[in-house]
Amino acid sequence: MDFSIREANLDDCKDIARMIMELAEYVKLAEHVKVTQKDLEQDGFSNNPFFHGIIAEVPEQHKTKEGHTKIGYALYFYAYSSWSGRAIYMEDLYVMPEFRGKGVGKALISKVAQLGLAAGCHQLNFTVLDWNKPSMDFYLSQGCFNITATMGYHCMRCEGEALKHLAQL
């Protein structure tokens, strides 16, 4: 199947917002999504972007029955490890169900790896849900390792009231 991988631009935000929701639904956490298309436009495509995107696109003849040609995406940003320096963090990786198993996911993550190496990064980090076996299998087959399992690292967050309270202590 013919597809192309390219950097996302402002006009892709509508499809990115759609696919973010599809990914959230896939991991059964859709009610957590608060970010809108407008937020994505502002946060990803202004002077000081907080993230970058990559889009996987198919030619017109392969579009979905709803007419979508943008069928996968990855969102990433640059991070830093105090032990090993520059890192790239892949926040989202998604391919629409009917386009899976055709190398699109591999191509997206390969692009993220290329961009990371070009920027001098030493590692690519991301999270996966523990029940998401298809994703875990895919990533493990590409040669990564599970730092939560091997080093006991847990992801923590302070938000909402807890964050406000911390700011006042």
Next chain:
Amino acid sequence: MTSGGHCWTTNDIIPLLFQELAKYEEMEHQVTLTEKELLEDGFGDTPFYHCIITEIQGQNSSEDPKVVGFAMYYFTYDPWVGKQLYLEEFYVMDEYRGLGIGSGILRHLSNLAMKTRCTGMMFVVAENNEPSVQFYKRRGAEDLSQEEGWRLFRFDKDSLVKMAAPSEE
């Protein structure tokens, strides 16, 4: 005692502090980052991270202030809820703990998170680091790995290079 929000002082102590923290988490052999890289990556054209330090004034006013604590952070993005402040490293020297320095650093960062319209502050803690886990949970942090099942994964440099290589058709 003053809490300094100055730029770091390119003091030799910063790499030492990293070494101390790595010893605490029993991973000192994994620190490969050099002082040169730290300087370039934090204070070059595109900073990958920001740092705040806490200094205390010596007994003698002619003494240089002493760096006793620091935090390293950067901004990340959660496509579901927006900007986050990511706390990469947070350390107070042993002999200066229990004096409110840690809380002061967290207060400063939480304020900064709110001013920059981040919806949360995120970080990673090793599950066997009981004192730190309790420190954060007392302040309202949620363990996303435990509560939602998120697992942190990593591709190291070798795996990145393999993934970035064009695949054979």
